[in-house]
Amino acid sequence: MKFQMIHENYNVADLSRSLAFYEEALGLTEKRRITADDGSFIIVYVGNETTDFELELTWLRDREESYSLGDNEFHLAFQADDFEKAHALHEKMGCICFENHDMGIYFIADPDGYWLEVVPAK
Template identity: 70%
Template structure:
């Protein structure tokens, strides 16, 4: 028996704001969407047009709080980039860098709901 990664899910408060952020910050685009017949939820799957891996954003109509409890933000998704300098400059301009570790050559950005996303240099062989 073999298992492969399919997607991760983040619940979001403002779906449109999140979609705009993920496209601007990481180039992720909507690849499919599922809306509940009763309007109670919307699932939007984002892809990078390179891998089959997807990020599922879930909007829940009846969520009554203005945020999600993300604990200590000890979990995250990581994204590779070929151009760390340009990525860092873009994210700095967007004001979304939340933590930097220059010694490791990485940094983190946070999305509109506070999820942390790690930016790492692409592995070179």
């Protein structure tokens, strides 16, 4: 039996803001969208041409409070083909939230506080 990872879900407070962030910061664009008939939720799958794996962004109409991410001890990792250029972009965007110079990696935070690891190409 084999399993293939296909997506990970993040719930977001402002779908437009999140879509703009993921496109600018990581080059992820909308692949498909599901909208509830009653407008109670919208699910947008974003991705790019490097993999079939997608990030699922879910917006819930009736959610007013911010999402609790606990200790935020989880993350999604991205490998950058041009690490220095990626770092410069994220620095300009002001979204770098942690750097580990010894390991040669850093993390960015999306508008809802989810951490995303950026690693150099091998």
